[in-house]
Amino acid sequence: MRKSVRLKVSLVVEGEDEPAHDFASSSADAVRDIIGAGRWRHPGLKVTVKNVAEDAGEEDEDGNS
DSSP states (O other): OOOOOOOOOOOOOOOOOOTTSOHHHHHHHHHHHHHHHGGGGOTTOOOOOOOOOOOOSOOOTTSOO
16 A cells, blocks of 8 residues: 655754855755665655755744744
């Protein structure tokens, strides 16, 4: 039986970067690479990344503003 589920994931990416560099863009690329690299662990699942973008809102770990 084929099934699907839509999951909402919130990530915080931290690291060192040059002051003038676009950290949000390079971090989004890194997240796509990390997810892609993990595919070998679960070859029976198809994972599609719909959007990776910076969240301008300030939320705590529970998703509360």
